[in-house]
Amino acid sequence: MKILIVDDEYVIRHGCRMILEEQGYTVETTATCGEAIDAVSSNAYDLVLLDLKLPDRDGTELFKAVPRGINGYPRIIVMSGYINLRNNMSAVDQARFDFLPKPFTDEELLAAVEQNTMG
Amino acid sequence: MNPSLDYRPLYNAFREIISVINSSIRLKDVMDLVVWKYSEVLGARGAIMRLLNIDTDELEISASYGISQAYLAKGPVSLHRTITDACRQKKVILIEDIVNDPRVQYPESAREEGYRFIIDVPLSVADNVVGIIRLFFSEIRRFSEAELDWIIAIAEQCSCALGKARLIDSYEFKYLQLATHAEKLSALGRMAAGIAHEINNPLAGILLYSSNMIKKVPPGEPIEEGLQIIIDETIRCRKIIQGLLDFSKGRDPRKEPTNINEIIDKSIKILENEFHIHRVNLRTHLASDMIDVMADGSQLEQVFVNLLINAVEAVPEGGTVEVISSVGESRTSITIEVKDNGPGIGKKERDKIFEPFFSTKSKGTGLGLAVSYGIIRNHHGEISLQSHPGKGTRFIITIPVSQDTDSGLAGISTQETP
Ligand SMILES: Nc1ncnc2c1ncn2[C@@H]1O[C@H](COP(=O)(O)OP(=O)(O)OP(=O)(O)O)[C@@H](O)[C@H]1O
Numbered sequence: 001m002k003i004l005i006v007d008d009e010y011v012i013r014h015g016c017r018m019i020l021e022e023q024g025y026t027v028e029t030t031a032t033c034g035e036a037i038d039a040v041s042s043n044a045y046d047l048v049l050l051d052l053k054l055p056d057r058d059g060t061e062l063f064k065a066v067p068r069g070i071n072g073y074p075r076i077i078v079m080s081g082y083i084n085l086r087n088n089m090s091a092v093d094q095a096r097f098d099f100l101p102k103p104f105t106d107e108e109l110l111a112a113v114e115q116n117t118m119g
Numbered sequence: 120m121n122p123s124l125d126y127r128p129l130y131n132a133f134r135e136i137i138s139v140i141n142s143s144i145r146l147k148d149v150m151d152l153v154v155w156k157y158s159e160v161l162g163a164r165g166a167i168m169r170l171l172n173i174d175t176d177e178l179e180i181s182a183s184y185g186i187s188q189a190y191l192a193k194g195p196v197s198l199h200r201t202i203t204d205a206c207r208q209k210k211v212i213l214i215e216d217i218v219n220d221p222r223v224q225y226p227e228s229a230r231e232e233g234y235r236f237i238i239d240v241p242l243s244v245a246d247n248v249v250g251i252i253r254l255f256f257s258e259i260r261r262f263s264e265a266e267l268d269w270i271i272a273i274a275e276q277c278s279c280a281l282g283k284a285r286l287i288d289s290y291e292f293k294y295l296q297l298a299t300h301a302e303k304l305s306a307l308g309r310m311a312a313g314i315a316h317e318i319n320n321p322l323a324g325i326l327l328y329s330s331n332m333i334k335k336v337p338p339g340e341p342i343e344e345g346l347q348i349i350i351d352e353t354i355r356c357r358k359i360i361q362g363l364l365d366f367s368k369g370r371d372p373r374k375e376p377t378n379i380n381e382i383i384d385k386s387i388k389i390l391e392n393e394f395h396i397h398r399v400n401l402r403t404h405l406a407s408d409m410i411d412v413m414a415d416g417s418q419l420e421q422v423f424v425n426l427l428i429n430a431v432e433a434v435p436e437g438g439t440v441e442v443i444s445s446v447g448e449s450r451t452s453i454t455i456e457v458k459d460n461g462p463g464i465g466k467k468e469r470d471k472i473f474e475p476f477f478s479t480k481s482k483g484t485g486l487g488l489a490v491s492y493g494i495i496r497n498h499h500g501e502i503s504l505q506s507h508p509g510k511g512t513r514f515i516i517t518i519p520v521s522q523d524t525d526s527g528l529a530g531i532s533t534q535e536t537p
């Protein structure tokens with residue numbers, strides 16, 4: 001199970017990685033939207049954990065770059081409050097998103113990740 | 120009737136005044152024209168229009184025609200002496216003995232100006248005398264029925280214009296108050312949202328590490344207790360920040376057809392225990408013909424819980440809290456009221472209670488109403504309040520059934536009495 005964490009804050013990247021790796025997930029991290037777009041274009045992830053406020057570009061730009069598999073996977077967990085994703089997105093596409101507003105506990109993180117990964 | 124009387128000047132002056140009243144937005148234009156036409160048509164030396172200043176209870180000059188500066192400078196005249204019963208009955212008062220009549224406050228000056236005869240024409244709005252037009256003549260004269268009727272008719276038109284102007288003033292005032300209040304709250308909201316977003320990242324770091332670390336320390340160690348405190352306190356911060364975000368535009372409502380009565384029932388369920396502990400009676404009158412509104416049920420539940428908690432906290436033991444829901448007459452909006460018989464909210468506090476962190480309670484965060492305000496605004500609704508100190512408070516929420524169109528100004532309005 002391979003997860004990409006996109007956040008410009010080291011503490012968040014590092015903390016999430018530590019907790020997820022302890023549970024046996026494979027984790028990669030990037031700090032910018034540009035790096036994240038590169039990463040998802042050349043790797044297959046089961047899940048992307050995404051902060052929307054990134055230094056180079058708005059995190060929503062990553063949405064299009066994440067390849068679309070079956071049943072709306074891989075899924076994207078947006079680490080902020082509920083945002084409206086109405087902008088010309090189909091219902092299936094919208095269903096790919098989940099929200100985990102910061103701050104969250106390790107358990108809340110693991111529960112969200114489990115819920116949003118297949119199998 | 121006097122067949123020899125020429126009605127044309129009366130008729131023409133009347134027509135002129137009416138047309139100015141209907142076309143002019145400036146009340147002063149109307150008043151100037153009225154004193155001028157009165158003098159001209161009736162052959163008076165001059166006229167003064169005085170309007171009531173509600174604060175000082177004195178009649179102050181608002182327009183004049185043909186009167187010397189010296190006489191005008193005499194100052195205001197008292198209301199009580201001038202307004203007599205005849206005045207209240209909307210009758211023209213003829214003052215022939217100007218030297219001895221108590222209604223004339225500066226008889227010597229009047230004589231010096233060459234006035235020998237005065238008439239007073241009362242102006243009234245909604246049965247209250249709001250002013251007087253006084254006409255000054257060089258000699259005593261008689262008026263025909265037609266002339267007296269005409270004098271009264273002009274006064275009525277003038278009063279009408281006055282009433283209209285006051286109404287517009289009060290609306291404008293209320294609107295301005297509302298607008299500045301909403302503006303202030305939205306600036307506060309933007310600031311709060313900015314701070315909240317900035318703080319959420321460091322809080323996320325603290326919460327992630329502490330919640331993970333606590334699993335790695337041997338149970339019972341002092342360090343475990345310390346970590347638990349860090350976790351609890353961080354979660355407390357999270358709640359405050361969430362409140363701030365809810366108050367600002369932070370969280371979009373997830374709207375779906377919602378039955379408000381069900382949401383009210385849920386909120387009451389949550390607080391059943393509170394009511395019981397504080398021995399507060401709860402009465403509900405929920406509309407039997409309730410219609411669904413597009414709304415975020417969990418957010419509205421939060422609003423009702425906030426209002427109900429405030430009400431429970433406000434009333435003494437044995438007090439009563441009432442929840443009433445109703446459907447608007449045109450069935451395009453619904454209204455929910457939360458009413459208590461607590462101490463009420465003073466005028467000074469009323470302007471502040473929707474601001475984040477305003478609280479008069481020792482343990483209050485002051486976010487309950489701020490959050491509620493934000494949520495109702497996101498539903499394009501209005502939250503208003505009526506409170507009468509000593510008698511209780513009533514919060515009124517109105518939500519439009521469908522919210523496709525932006526209603527613009529999210530409102531707060533306050534009124535004196537329930
Ligand atoms: N029903 C009421 N009767 C009297 N005063 C009220 C009532 N509701 C609110 N208030 C006043 O408004 C203030 C603000 O209310 P608000 O709910 O925003 O904050 P709080 O109740 O003080 O704290 P919190 O809700 O965050 O615990 C209160 O402290 C109180 O002074």
Ligand SMILES: [Mg+2]
Nearest residue numbers: 425429487488
């Ligand atoms: Mg409260």
